[in-house]
Amino acid sequence: MSDTMHSGSCLCGTVRFKTRGPLRGVIYCHCSQCRRQSGHHYASTNVPDDRLEVEGDDNVAWFASSDDAQRGFCKTCGSVLFWKHRKLDYTSINAGAFDNPTGLHGAMHIFVADKGDYYEITDGLPKHERSASGIVVAGD
Ligand SMILES: [Zn+2]
Numbered sequence: 772m773s774d775t776m777h778s779g780s781c782l783c784g785t786v787r788f789k790t791r792g793p794l795r796g797v798i799y800c801h802c803s804q805c806r807r808q809s810g811h812h813y814a815s816t817n818v819p820d821d822r823l824e825v826e827g828d829d830n831v832a833w834f835a836s837s838d839d840a841q842r843g844f845c846k847t848c849g850s851v852l853f854w855k856h857r858k859l860d861y862t863s864i865n866a867g868a869f870d871n872p873t874g875l876h877g878a879m880h881i882f883v884a885d886k887g888d889y890y891e892i893t894d895g896l897p898k899h900e901r902s903a904s905g906i907v908v909a910g911d
């Protein structure tokens with residue numbers, strides 16, 4: 772197991788985080804919840820909770836976007852940071868919050884059936900109409 776560290780923060784810097792170990796490939800979620808919250812589509816990796824350290828976490832506001840999932844953002848600057856399923860012990864982290872070099876790579880698109888009508892997906896990565904097996908998302 773690699774002990775690679777990654778770090779990142781919200782825009783104002785009040786919330787900082789560190790992750791340890793490998794990060795999942797970035798999943799682009801085009802569902803309407805992700806589009807509304809992020810302003811475009813979501814792009815997130817994830818880590819097991821025991822490999823995530825958050826500094827300033829009392830400045831993270833959590834919005835329950837469904838019965839099963841909540842979305843964490845900075846109370847001060849509004850940066851979209853985390854997505855968390857209540858029953859799972861890992862946390863999705865927005866790829867845009869990581870410091871460079873992130874070492875991250877795109878993996879796939881999900882919920883493309885719900886994508887906005889003002890853009891096309893042309894990067895050649897796998898596309899799933901809704902969710903894909905083996906991953907858990909906010910979906911409805
Ligand atoms: Zn902030």
Ligand SMILES: [Zn+2]
Binds near residue numbers: 802
């Ligand atoms: Zn989504």
